[in-house]
Amino acid sequence: KQEVTQIPAALSVPEGENLVLNCSFTDSAIYNLQWFRQDPGKGLTSLLLIQSSQREQTSGRLNASLDKSSGRSTLYIAASQPGDSATYLCAVNDDYKLSFGAGTTVTVRA
Amino acid sequence: EADIYQTPRYLVIGTGKKITLECSQTMGHDKMYWYQQDPGMELHLIHYSYGVNSTEKGDLSSESTVSRIRTEHFPLTLESARPSHTSQYLCASRPSGTGGVGYTFGSGTRLTVV
Numbered sequence: 001k002q003e004v005t006q007i008p009a010a011l012s013v014p015e016g017e018n019l020v021l022n023c024s025f026t027d028s029a030i031y032n033l034q035w036f037r038q039d040p041g042k043g044l045t046s047l048l049l050i051q052s053s054q055r056e057q058t059s060g061r062l063n064a065s066l067d068k069s070s071g072r073s074t075l076y077i078a079a080s081q082p083g084d085s086a087t088y089l090c091a092v093n094d095d096y097k098l099s100f101g102a103g104t105t106v107t108v109r110a
Numbered sequence: 111e112a113d114i115y116q117t118p119r120y121l122v123i124g125t126g127k128k129i130t131l132e133c134s135q136t137m138g139h140d141k142m143y144w145y146q147q148d149p150g151m152e153l154h155l156i157h158y159s160y161g162v163n164s165t166e167k168g169d170l171s172s173e174s175t176v177s178r179i180r181t182e183h184f185p186l187t188l189e190s191a192r193p194s195h196t197s198q199y200l201c202a203s204r205p206s207g208t209g210g211v212g213y214t215f216g217s218g219t220r221l222t223v224v
Contacts, residue, residue, distance in 0.1 A: 032212065034212045034213060036215070041198075041218075041220060042217060042218065043116075043200055043215045043216050043217040043218040044200065044202075044215035045215075046212055046213070046214065046215075049211075049212040089153075091153075091213075093212070093213070097143070097155045097158065097168065097169070098143075098145075098153075098155075098202075098213055100152050100153045101152065102151070102152050103152075
């Protein structure tokens with residue numbers, strides 16, 4: 001059974017600081033890994049999708065890395081802004097379903 | 111614009127009522143999913159479908175049922191709502207095939223049973 005862990009559970013940083021969010025998973029037999037953003041009481045917005053054969057993926061200020069053999073992914077957010085405040089979810093796809101971590105709740109202070 | 115739609119966004123209903131949560135997608139995706147999320151907790155898969163007339167239960171036991179009569183529509187029904195059903199329900203879809211395209215989620219339905 002795939003288990004996904006996200007560390008830290010919560011993070012508070014001043015505006016402009018870089019964010020580093022960690023995700024680990026127990027079963028390396030994955031097809032891809034997806035990072036999502038969730039605002040309070042809302043649905044999930046997809047941020048980045050990394051295929052199992054890729055090492056990293058970038059979109060604007062966001063960069064995600066994947067080390068499948070060690071079961072780890074990291075999401076980097078450069079030059080954080082108050083609008084980046086949200087919960088960030090890591091999800092691993094084994095082609096049957098997405099297995100989610102509990103998320104990292106980020107607060108960016110102006 | 112291709113998207114996935116859930117209605118209603120919020121629902122407060124009395125115990126014992128029958129309810130249906132709607133989910134529709136315009137992307138022609140074969141695979142559709144229902145996830146349940148309690149406040150501050152992880153998402154858990156409760157139902158999925160790989161195409162028309164295909165439905166399966168997920169990992170988390172749920173008293174709800176689903177149907178898939180049309181590709182674009184995947185409604186979830188609770189025959190008799192109870193306070194323990196209070197939660198957020200998220201619908202998702204993706205195309206068949208591995209890797210490639212990720213999951214797309216709807217905005218969710220926040221259900222409160224009183």
